[in-house]
Amino acid sequence: MEPAEAEFLAEKELVTIVPNFSLDRIHLIGGDLGPFNPGLPVEVPVWLAINLKQRQKCRLIPPDWMDVGKLEEIRDQERKEDTFTPMPSPYYMELTKLLLNYASDNIPKADEIRTLVKDTWDTRIAKLRLSADSFVKQQEAHAKLDNLTLMEINTIGTFLTQALDHMYKLRSNLQPSEGARSQDF
């Protein structure tokens, strides 16, 4: 899966906006949205929020977790623990990138938030690599990792599955082969 596909899935998450137009409730295949009244906050999916923001029809309200204090706490906890801590949103990386790219004027201290999220990401990726390495070294049969997000899995997924594939083939060579593959003409 590409990062762009993970971003596409992340755009289904709901975020709060304050529109500056009015519109009745709209009925889409995925569900109903609205009604939109100027000045009243309403929850919409991120794809719509970004689109409205680009057309200057709304103001984005950052989600609760996108706040310097909270993110600092999350980052510190991630650094303390050996396992993965639950993230405030399963798409925190994608949402950070989208919201900070398109709506940084609506989000206070955008640069600090970007740095904090990047730090947390780096810590988690380092833990993931450590865990993959010990998995391979000890030749475990299966491993369980909680609280991983899709983007992190994507970054390491192809490499790890190919490596495990090769390991399996090399290990199955150890089984004695029954019957020589001889061809008699």
Added chain:
Amino acid sequence: MSESYFPVGPGLGVEENFLSLDDILMSQEKLPGRAESSLPRLAFALGQGAGAGDSIPEGSKLEIPLWLAKGLHDSKRRIISMELPKIYREAWRTVFSADANVVDLHKMGPYYYGFGSQLLNFDNPENPEIAQTILQASDGAKLEFHWTFISRFRRIMDSSQNAYNEDTSALVARLDELERALFRAGQKGLNDFQCWEKGQASQITASSLVQNYGKRKFTDMDG
């Protein structure tokens, strides 16, 4: 966005993949052996002797490629007998068990794992005393591949996931082809992520296959 060409990977075991380019190149690697019976008029074909009618006397040493060795290998008609190349023998195995990371696997034959897997599955223990040794030796060597791969895994993972936009030729110089493919997969994961983060993932770029096609067309028009 996604790949337009999926290469067939090498079969790392008893059978090689017929359609895999890696396996085809790998089976060209030579191994040492000796002729068990005299081979009339084949000296030229096997690279020894100048005349077309020269024959190879019994017992002479030959270096033949793997595909030929597999074809000529037959327990009933003793045409040739093959030996393990030195890098798969005891001496090198102790080097690998000491520290697998320092060995330059590219120099050892760029298809170390693939070739080794093939070798150890077709040796033919005719002599009963040698048979036991070979079986143990080959089991030992099989374990060695497995272990070598595992110990080098960490190095490959770290270097592939951390070298962004740097010259990677120094890093891949010591990896054999199998590890290089893994390295490229790791790099691709990293590059895709970085490219997405910079926002380049949503830019439309020409596919690499079409670009090459386009270049050829221009030279046709010019020349």
